Amino acid sequence: MALTYKTRRRLSALILLVGLPVYIVLALSIVTWMGRPPIFVELLVYLVLGVLWALPFKYVFRGVGQADPDEDQ
Secondary structure, three states: OOOOHHHHHHHHHHHHHHHHHHHHHHHHHHHHHOOOOOHHHHHHHHHHHHHHOOHHHHHHHOOOOOOOOOOOO
16 A cells, blocks of 8 residues: 555654654663663664664655656646
């Protein structure tokens, strides 16, 4: 099932406004659970987690900032 542009736009806003803050708290909890590792390990964990959250939503975010392709001209 293909998502329409309007649905992808709403879903991306929901992900950014609700899902991302929850993911940030989760990432901070993971690093806290590790017990303050060395700075390079901590940086690596944040970099990996910072990229990892976007991979499942790559299709949802694709083309959202552009003009609506379904709109009649």
